[in-house]
Amino acid sequence: MPRWKNWWVRGILTLAMIAFFFIIIYLGPMVLMMIVMCVQIKCFHEIITIGYNVYHSYDLPWFRTLSWYFLLCVNYFFYGETVTDYFFTLVQREEPLRILSKYHRFISFTLYLTGFCMFVLSLVKKHYRLQFYMFGWTHVTLLIVVTQSHLVIHNLFEGMIWFIVPISCVICNDIMAYMFGFFFGRTPLIKLSPKKTWEGFIGGFFATVVFGLLLSYVMSGYRCFVCPVEYNNDTNSFTVDCEPSDLFRLQEYNIPGVIHSVIGWKTVRMYPFQIHSIALSTFASLIGPFGGFFASGFKRAFKIKDFANTIPGHGGIMDRFDCQYLMATFVNVYIASFIRGPNPSKLIQQFLTLRPDQQLHIFNTLKSHLMDKGILTPAAEDE
Amino acid sequence: MLELRYRGGDPGPGPGLSPPREGNAAGGDHETESTSDKETDIDDRYGDLDSRADSDVPEIPLSSDQTPEILQKALSGLSSRWKNWWIRGILTLTMISLFFLIIYMGSFMLMLLVLGIQVKCFHEIITIGYRVYHSYDLPWFRTLSWYFLLCVNYFFYGETVADYFATFVQREEQLQFLIRYHRFISFALYLAGFCMFVLSLVKKHYRLQFYMFAWTHVTLLITVTQSHLVIQNLFEGMIWFLVPISSVICNDITAYLFGFFFGRTPLIKLSPKKTWEGFIGGFFSTVVFGFMAAYMLSKYQYFVCPIEYRSDVNSFVTECEPADLFQLHSYSLPSFLKAVLRRETVSLYPFQIHSIALSTFASLIGPFGGFFASGFKRAFKIKDFANTIPGHGGIMDRFDCQYLMATFVHVYITSFIRGPNPSKVLQQLLVLQPDQQLSIYRTLKMHLIEKGILQPTLKV
Numbered sequence: 001m002p003r004w005k006n007w008w009v010r011g012i013l014t015l016a017m018i019a020f021f022f023i024i025i026y027l028g029p030m031v032l033m034m035i036v037m038c039v040q041i042k043c044f045h046e047i048i049t050i051g052y053n054v055y056h057s058y059d060l061p062w063f064r065t066l067s068w069y070f071l072l073c074v075n076y077f078f079y080g081e082t083v084t085d086y087f088f089t090l091v092q093r094e095e096p097l098r099i100l101s102k103y104h105r106f107i108s109f110t111l112y113l114t115g116f117c118m119f120v121l122s123l124v125k126k127h128y129r130l131q132f133y134m135f136g137w138t139h140v141t142l143l144i145v146v147t148q149s150h151l152v153i154h155n156l157f158e159g160m161i162w163f164i165v166p167i168s169c170v171i172c173n174d175i176m177a178y179m180f181g182f183f184f185g186r187t188p189l190i191k192l193s194p195k196k197t198w199e200g201f202i203g204g205f206f207a208t209v210v211f212g213l214l215l216s217y218v219m220s221g222y223r224c225f226v227c228p229v230e231y232n233n234d235t236n237s238f239t240v241d242c243e244p245s246d247l248f249r250l251q252e253y254n255i256p257g258v259i260h261s262v263i264g265w266k267t268v269r270m271y272p273f274q275i276h277s278i279a280l281s282t283f284a285s286l287i288g289p290f291g292g293f294f295a296s297g298f299k300r301a302f303k304i305k306d307f308a309n310t311i312p313g314h315g316g317i318m319d320r321f322d323c324q325y326l327m328a329t330f331v332n333v334y335i336a337s338f339i340r341g342p343n344p345s346k347l348i349q350q351f352l353t354l355r356p357d358q359q360l361h362i363f364n365t366l367k368s369h370l371m372d373k374g375i376l377t378p379a380a381e382d383e
Numbered sequence: 384m385l386e387l388r389y390r391g392g393d394p395g396p397g398p399g400l401s402p403p404r405e406g407n408a409a410g411g412d413h414e415t416e417s418t419s420d421k422e423t424d425i426d427d428r429y430g431d432l433d434s435r436a437d438s439d440v441p442e443i444p445l446s447s448d449q450t451p452e453i454l455q456k457a458l459s460g461l462s463s464r465w466k467n468w469w470i471r472g473i474l475t476l477t478m479i480s481l482f483f484l485i486i487y488m489g490s491f492m493l494m495l496l497v498l499g500i501q502v503k504c505f506h507e508i509i510t511i512g513y514r515v516y517h518s519y520d521l522p523w524f525r526t527l528s529w530y531f532l533l534c535v536n537y538f539f540y541g542e543t544v545a546d547y548f549a550t551f552v553q554r555e556e557q558l559q560f561l562i563r564y565h566r567f568i569s570f571a572l573y574l575a576g577f578c579m580f581v582l583s584l585v586k587k588h589y590r591l592q593f594y595m596f597a598w599t600h601v602t603l604l605i606t607v608t609q610s611h612l613v614i615q616n617l618f619e620g621m622i623w624f625l626v627p628i629s630s631v632i633c634n635d636i637t638a639y640l641f642g643f644f645f646g647r648t649p650l651i652k653l654s655p656k657k658t659w660e661g662f663i664g665g666f667f668s669t670v671v672f673g674f675m676a677a678y679m680l681s682k683y684q685y686f687v688c689p690i691e692y693r694s695d696v697n698s699f700v701t702e703c704e705p706a707d708l709f710q711l712h713s714y715s716l717p718s719f720l721k722a723v724l725r726r727e728t729v730s731l732y733p734f735q736i737h738s739i740a741l742s743t744f745a746s747l748i749g750p751f752g753g754f755f756a757s758g759f760k761r762a763f764k765i766k767d768f769a770n771t772i773p774g775h776g777g778i779m780d781r782f783d784c785q786y787l788m789a790t791f792v793h794v795y796i797t798s799f800i801r802g803p804n805p806s807k808v809l810q811q812l813l814v815l816q817p818d819q820q821l822s823i824y825r826t827l828k829m830h831l832i833e834k835g836i837l838q839p840t841l842k843v
Contacts, residue, residue, distance in 0.1 A: 106798035109790065113748060116787075120754045123653060128762035139604065140597045192584060287574060293581045301589035326577075329570065337567035347815075348826060350808050356836045362809050363827050363837070370824060375817045 013311055014175070017320070025164060029229045029238045032163070033153055037075075040149035042317045044071055044141055046308045051137040054302050055130055062122040063131065067138045069115050074142050077108035078150040082157075087231050148325045151332040158335055160240070161225040165216055165277055166331045169284035170323050172211045177204030177289075193296045196289070205285035212281035213274050220248045220271040247273045247339070276339070283330050288323040295322035474775055475636075490621060490690045490699050494614055498536075501610035503778045505532055505602055507769045512598040515763050516591055523583040524592070528599045530576050535603050538569035539611040543618075609786045612793040619796055621701070622686040622709075626676055626738055627792045630745035631784050633672045638665030638750075654757045657750070666746035673742030674735055681709045681732040708734045708800070737800075744791050749784040756783035 024035055048067050084101045100107065123131055156163040181200025189196040219225045227242035252267045260266065295318070299305065308316030351359060370376035485492050509528050541562070561568065584592055617624040642661025650657040680686045688703035713728045721727065756779070760766065769777030812820065831837035 103798050105794050109794045113787070116755070117748070117751050120653070120751050120758065121651075123754075123758045125652070128758055132759055132762045136597060136601045139601055143600065143604070190582075191586065192581070287578070290578050290581050293584075294577075297581065297584045297589055298593060301593045326574075333566050333570045337564050347808060347811055348823060351827065354808070356834070359827070359831060360836055362812070363824075363831055365809055366812055366820065366824055366827070369813060370817075370820060373817065375821055376824070 017311075018171075021167075025160070029156060029160065029240070032156060032160075036149050036152050036156075039317055039321065040075075040145055041071070042310070043321060044145045046310075046316045046318045047141045047145070048138065050302060050304060050307065051134060051141075053304075055133055060124075060127060060131060060134060062118065063134050066115060066119055066122070067134070069118075070112070070138055070142060071146070073108065073111045073115060074146045076111065077104075078146065080104045080108065082150065082153060144325065148328045152328045155328065155331050155335065157229045158339075159226055159228050161216070161219050161273070162331060162335065164219065164225065165212060166280050166284065166327050167324060168215055169208050169212050169277075169281045170288050170327050173204045173208040173281075173285045173288060174323065176207035176211075177201060177285075180204055180207070190293060192293045192300070201285075201289070205282070208285045209278055209281045212277040212284075216271065216274045216277040220244075220273050247271070247276070276334075279334065280331065284323075284327055287330070288327055291323045291326040295319070471775065474772055478772075478781075479632075486621070486625065490617060490701065493617060493621070493624065497610050497613050497617070500778055500782065501536075501606050502532070503771070504606045504782060507771075507777045507779045508602045508606070509599065511763060511765060511768065512595060512602075516594055521585075521588060521592060521595060523579065524595050527576060527580055527583070528595075530579075531573070531599055531603060532607065534569065534572045534576060535607045537572065538565075539607065541565045541569065543611065543614060605786065609789045613789045616789065616792050616796065618690045619800075620687050620689050622677070622680045622734070623792060623796065625680060625686065626673060627741050627745065627788050628785060629676055630669050630673045630738075630742045631749050631788050634665045634669040634742075634746045634749060635784065637668040637672075638662060638746075641665055641668070651754060653754045653761070662746075662750070666743070669746045670739055670742045673738040673745075677735045677738035678732065681705075681734050708732070708737070737795075740795065741788075741792065745784075745788055748791070749788050752784045752787040756780070 024031055080101065081104070084104065119131075119135060152163065155166070177196070177200040179200075180203030181195070181197045184199040184203065185197035187198040188194060189198050189201055223242065223244065224240045226244050226248045227240040229238050229240055230242075231238055248271055250269045250271060253270055254267055255263065255265060295307075299307070306315030307318035310316045311320065351362065354362070367376065485496050542565070580592070580596060613624065616627070638657070638661040640661075641664030642656070642658045645660040645664065646658035648659040649655060650659050650662055684703065684705060685701050687705050687709045688701040690699050690701055691703075692699055709732055711730045712733060714731055715728050716724065716726065756768075760768070767776030768779035771777045772781065775781060812823065815823070828837065
């Protein structure tokens with residue numbers, strides 16, 4: 001029966017994708033980065049193809065070349081910024097890399113400008129409006145797809161757990177909301193997606209929070225997930241080895257009286273990261289779906305059923321990743337605001353490039369600040 | 384007008400260009416949506432609107448001429464061609480005088496001016512979008528556009544303020560909180576707007592709403608980011624703001640004059656009035672102008688010093704020891720110039736060499752911003768962005784070449800002139816954990832003593 005056949009196809013492909021996900025995690029950060037890169041390119045291609053179909057503009061002069069060229073420029077810019085941060089020692093060693101990194105912004109801007117000038121020179125009399133539409137379409141797509149894939153890579157460098165837990169929460173919410181909706185769904189949620197229900201939404205929320213807690217508990221135990229990804233100069237590869245930070249060490253928490261009477265334990269041992277995972281799961285369940293509604297609205301606006309037909313039963317790559325994009329930005333902002341402060345070694349590098357008088361000024365300000373706070377005592381200074 | 388036809392919902396004869404679109408599920412299993420014929424027709428018609436050739440698209444009528452009464456009376460005697468020329472000339476002089484006046488009033492006024500221009504440019508481009516898509520009455524959309532403008536401005540100003548006002552910010556407790564969680568707050572504000580957009584999607588207007596959403600974001604990308612780069616340049620020193628802008632204005636005027644007197648060969652089909660003679664003449668005049676303007680401005684601390692906020696005086700000050708860039712150096716002339724000028728060396732500010740780069744960009748690449756805007760105006764069949772300035776068009780018409788320039792100057796400064804911003808480094812240092820601060824302090828101390836910048840025995 002076609003209904004069960006569709007269900008089986010979707011189910012098998014879901015399991016295949018999840019298995020693939022595990023394999024890639026096993027293979028390590030380098031492979032993960034390449035997968036993120038490929039997903040980004042495929043999503044870009046899917047959205048641009050939709051634009052071509054909408055505007056019947058497949059034959060516009062130069063435009064296909066220009067779209068890929070802009071993708072290359074923006075990627076070059078972002079990867080250059082990332083590489084300079086994380087591969088600092090490698091870059092300083094090699095002379096060509098050093099020059100590329102010192103004048104990185106200028107080079108990226110020049111590359112982009114070349115594309116811009118090519119666009120202006122390619123404007124053809126009868127097709128001005130179409131060309132401007134495709135130009136705008138390309139830029140909005142770049143804004144959505146490329147920036148967020150780079151935020152994903154930033155999160156990954158922070159520690160693989162910051163990559164795996166958010167993505168898994170979104171996937172879990174997808175699946176759980178579908179199950180709860182299938183079994184208990186009555187009240188429609190939003191006109192944009194008639195299949196979504198409030199029961200699925202709320203059930204998915206609670207299930208995802210619990211899943212997030214359990215997953216963080218399991219993963220926080222392993223160094224390979226918890227440590228920031230670093231590039232080791234001697235071995236010329238990525239290593240994940242460190243002393244786990246405070247966030248990933250078991251601590252005792254007192255259970256509030258309400259739950260105490262229910263469970264009968266006074267304290268519980270948890271990783272602080274699990275508290276953060278509640279925030280991540282909450283976002284994944286409550287706000288993440290808005291990314292899905294946005295994509296549904298987009299598909300309705302342009303009268304398409306799926307972004308593409310890459311995955312049988314599921315649609316295109318973009319269909320699977322539409323909820324993920326908001327999540328990646330949220331995790332990045334969350335880490336920057338609540339978890340890590342500025343990177344001390346990066347600060348020292350920046351300090352060393354300043355002028356001597358600027359260095360002296362900063363040193364003195366820091367010294368007076370430390371003395372004010374009592375961290376530094378004049379007696380210790382005399383050593 | 385087409386607009387009336389669509390609003391009435393009358394499925395009149397369409398333009399007749401709807402070839403089958405790939406990627407559409409032609410009657411396949413959509414998610415259940417009640418698609419009435421009317422709705423399909425409207426969306427299909429918008430699709431046809433997009434894919435038609437430009438000639439079929441109707442012109443967008445602008446409001447009538449807004450030349451002030453005074454000027455009209457004074458020039459009533461002249462023929463219309465000269466009248467137009469006079470109006471342009473008078474307005475040009477007015478704008479230049481206004482520019483000088485604001486420079487005199489100081490950096491804070493300049494920042495307000497930049498902000499005002501940004502808001503006006505945004506408004507002009509968004510209004511064009513409304514007219515193009517007849518979407519003035521879309522639910523929520525006007526509110527959302529302004530809301531997004533506010534969010535993005537808040538984000539950028541927060542990043543700038545945190546850098547330059549570090550001392551001021553350290554004092555106030557609430558500001559500390561806002562700065563520390565700045566990114567999170569900005570993101571939350573933006574998300575609220577995004578969710579409001581998703582919730583405001585109305586069945587019959589999906590495509591329009593997505594178009595306006597994208598239009599708003601591209602406009603924000605162009606106008607807001609670049610206006611903030613202008614302000615960053617301004618903080619580096621007013622000369623980095625004045626010389627580029629003046630070079631672009633000078634190139635505009637001199638290219639026009641050269642084209643007027645000597646113009647023969649057309650430059651580009653997009654702008655038929657531009658000529659190669661104007662382009663090249665404008666280039667050389669702008670380089671000379673930039674060179675001289677740089678020479679004159681480099682003498683004054685007011686223009687050359689980075690803008691700093693002094694907490695004691697609670698205002699902006701521009702006082703410093705001028706950097707190497709703004710001190711006279713002797714350069715030995717190459718031999719062929721020696722023969723011509725009969726001098727061995729010449730005293731120049733190093734900044735003047737940089738000004739050659741800036742003027743070159745303003746003359747050669749800046750006009751591409753103008754061509755882009757011309758193409759945009761032709762694509763949407765408008766004569767000017769708005770009618771704000773009589774004889775000149777809208778604010779955006781005056782600033783279209785400036786935008787590429789602002790980004791170029793910013794990239795130029797960060798790549799070739801200055802290193803990282805000291806106050807930013809300091810601010811990040813103060814946010815670290817105490818033990819990290821202590822270890823950094825010791826590393827810095829060792830480094831400074833090694834380099835001899837700090838004497839071990841000196842107790843500062």
